[in-house]
Amino acid sequence: MSDSPITVEEHGPELRHHFVDAEQQRDAASLGMWLFLATEIMFFGGMFCAYLIYRYWYYNEFAAGSRSIDIYLGTINTAVLICSSLTVALGVRAAQMGKRKLLVTLLLITIVFGLAFLGIKGVEWYQKFEEHHVPGNSFNASDLERPPYSHGEIDQRHEQIYFSLYFAMTGLHALHMIIGIGIFVFLTYYAWKGRYSPKYYTPVEIGGLYWHFVDIVWIYLFPLLYLIDRKPLR
Amino acid sequence: MFDNFPLWPIRASTGAGNVDALFIFLLALSALMCAAIFAMILVFATKYRRRAGVKAEQIEGSSALEITWSVIPMAIFMVIFAWGAVIYFHERTPPRDASEVYVVAKQWMWKLQHQEGPREINELHVPVGRDVKLIMTSQDVIHSFYVPAFRIKQDVLPGRYTTAWFRATRPGVYHLFCSQYCGTMHSGMIGQVTVMEPAQYEAWLAGGITAGSLAASGDSLFQQLGCSTCHRFDVQGRGPNLVGLFGHPVHLEDGRTVIADENYIRQCILSPHTNIPSGFKPIMPVFQGLVSEEQLTALVAYIKSLSPPPAGGQGGISLAPKPQYPKE
């Protein structure tokens, strides 16, 4: 890259040439990440909008679909993500205090949690695949329980809409997890190489922001997809 | 003036005049605005063109002016909005006693069926002076029913009914366009609306091959599909009695109350378990995929015919909005 010879000697290697000082650089990075998270809210927002409307229209099918997903796996996965958020938060703290080994350990644990989440998610999807609950030609939801107070059969067509949203939402969330794990692999590598210090830990911090955001999306997906209606059948 | 080069569309419905009046008002308003702005630019550009030794005068701005030229346009906009809204309201609320034409759109043709029975393809015959309500659905993609001479347009959607209405005022043959892009022959999905004097129209009706009215074919379908075994008119059957259903509120099992309109009846036939009326069991078979759109319209027309027409037909067309359904 074209670093200027005029300014390059005034600052450490982590400060990019066009910033006045490290604070400006860190503020810019943090604002950039928050703005990016705002776009992510709107990105998932489009799906939440579809969810809201179809849930309003086809509540029974949504409730029935929700009952058919394994709530235990869902709860465990929520817990796994919350634990990973904790390790990320502690990781940022370790970076702030310059504890390199602790940082690397915490980042690695986070990655493990992330992989565990994806694994459990995979199990859940596999179940749905086995049960023919994947939208498409082989879709068959005749085994679904009706919600207690609703009458009649589940409308198979409407049930497909629930599962379409389920797969789209959890799928894109999982994609974000995969990207997050990728980012954390990089962070771990550079943390191990000792690039981060109490003076410069911005990448850890904004990587952490991203991870927490993905966690928050899941915090909403969990009740919206798993907990629509779990009341005991009358 | 120019036979081959018309500059204004023909007005052939009661609504067309309203739309044209508003359009001309807006046109005049816009012309005035454009003239004022362009004149000012021209005057300033000549009067204040750069000359040696003359400097521009720095003017900071004026809040009073800014507020004036925000508030006055806003007030004018509200007039336009209100006027347009009244016309739109009128366009979207068909008179209750309008005669009905069922329209099924598909790539790339219009299939129309009159209440009285005649079917037409890409052609619609209507008499002068009668309110005609179009109840439309699509078999495939979104289409749009557009008759420029009547100034009406309504998208035709798959999976539900949309409606439009008009009252023709002038005999003639007018374009019917599909105005929502629908695939290869979108531009070929055109037809014509023939407006006739009432006497001629009666003759046309009589001359056509009469397959019986739409409701009558709905009736035979009703028997054929076995609907009548449960939906009985003499005694309470396993299904609700459908006499007097249309246009009236229905209490549903889940506590909601809906008005039984065309879309409700449609949904009840295709997907009966979504809207179970209170007190009935979900035993009706699903007809999704078993009846065609045309059969569906016949059934809907038949069930509608079981409700007595409203007392006292609607007289002249007024711009005053009329509620589509009586409040119970």
Next chain:
Amino acid sequence: MATVAIAAERENYLNQEYGIRSWLLTTDHKRIALLYLASITFFFFVGGFFALLIRLELLTPAGHLVQADTYNKLFSMHGQVMIFFFLIPSIPAVLGNFLVPLMIGAKDLAFPRINLLSWYLYIIAGTIYVHCIVTGGVDTGWTFYTPFSTAFSNTRVIEAGISIFIAGFSSILTGLNFVVTVHRMRAPGMTWSRLPLFIWAMYATSIIQLLGTPVLAITLLLVVFERAFNLGIFDPTRGGDPLLFQHLFWFYSHPAVYIMILPAMAVESEVVACFTRKRIFGYNFVAMSSIAIAVFGFLVWAHHMFVAGISLYSALIFSILSYLVAVPSAIKVFNWTATMYKGSISFTTPMLYAFGFIGLFTMGGLTGLFLACLGIDVHVHDTYFVIAHFHYIMVGGAVMGYLGGLHFWWPKISGRMYPEGWGRLAALLVFAGFNLTFFPQFILGYMGMPRRYWQYPPEFQVLNVLSTAGSTILAVGYVLPMVYFLWSMRYGKIANDNPWGAAGLEWKTSSPPPTFNFKEAPEVTWEAYNYDEIPAPAEVPVER
């Protein structure tokens, strides 16, 4: 472009490094702007070529030139190329990229590598789209309406969808970069009230890019999923609502109109101020109207759906909200006009484009009132009236603004003057050709000619022939600047640092600027548009 040697003696961003690598791996915002300039020009001519074919086809009522399917692909790809690959990146990614750091006194954008990444995303998207074009194209209209796009079209919808999805991320990253840059990178003394109005409008544009584009991204992704994996989110045969697609699509695509027009307004504010030699009348109101347009622009989307089958009541709500957004647009027009009052006006090429912009934007804006009006919209919706209206905004407005801006800042970008006489001729040709092309379409629309028609009833022919005639003039008007800009890079008169005598930090550095924009970090002690303190130079003609 990389190989054209610039004969300026001073070291600048163009001659500091040579070779293809120095361009493809650059993080200099000015070089990235030129990369964008080259790539969007390519897509402009691709889209323009489609437009010409469309106009030629419509010379005769019956389809003679191309098949119906081909015609459908032509207008679909014309729309998609022009909107997603030309107009949306045009002013922000070229002029914005070049000018935002210069105008606020920064060395570069906040994230130079992300800036380069967004160009690469654009190129990846563009490559996929070109592949889509050459392997068969797409025929959904630029709007991708379901269920046609998901279940009926046999063309390359998935490819087009993914391509636009990626282009969307390029646009998001550009917007993100601008917002952060404006917040964090301003030079000392460059307060918010001293920002050029260009920056205010670009900031407003970026907000729309950030908050609107992701919704388009997810919507197109769901369409792709529906086609590729048989999901059923918009599928009416499974109880899905095709109108939901339209809601989500227009939530972005209406504000997207402001992504295209706000930057053109940004250019006009600079050009009008410079060539009237005045501070813009009502600076605060013009600045705030940009923000107001960005915010209100998100409240009006369903006015594209008045006849689509939305509820009567929401149609009323969206109609009244649509008038809300007309007010800030009107404020801008009034303020530019008022700026000319007691000015010292010179008729250079950028100013001619500015005059054209104000006139055409006024007409486009006023016809927007017709479309926001429920009663009229029912008749003119999806007719040529709509086509004419949005071309007045997007071609008459956005493209005029883009060309005007390109001429205005060309001396800064290239270090050379463009030939003024040719410039004025091209501006007049564009203006005349444009009006001849699109004014007849207003009449066609009210007559009832629906859009996207491959063949049409014969009574519409005369107006269509006029329109086609106009489009050929327009084409000449667009090719001319392309030719003389290229010519001027080698043979143009050397430009000095501030040939127009314009205010603004970008004119205080050399032409072309050095790699890090300023020899020494600027400190701003003056208000924006301090034209009373700057003498007008000799390049700007004095009228008799």
Next chain:
Amino acid sequence: MSEHVMSSKLYYTIWITLMCLTVITAAVSFVDLGPFNTIVALVIATIKALLVVLFFMHVKYTSEKLTKIVIVSAIFWLFLLLALSMADYATRFLS
């Protein structure tokens, strides 16, 4: 910015709260509360999200107003999308 190094005890407290809330929200969903099931689930989710944003993402300790503006505007825009879309869907049966 988060110059401020927070005590790890606080992080653990937040973590335990989040875990408890997760268990509670899953458990409550089996109890029939009528329409309140949805409300409780969403309120708990919002509390959890707020805890994460305020503490794990350091928003509570940031002096930067802009961060808060960004978050609030993004949520507001999401609300616009949902509310104005629902304005159509909720009134369709009326006309």
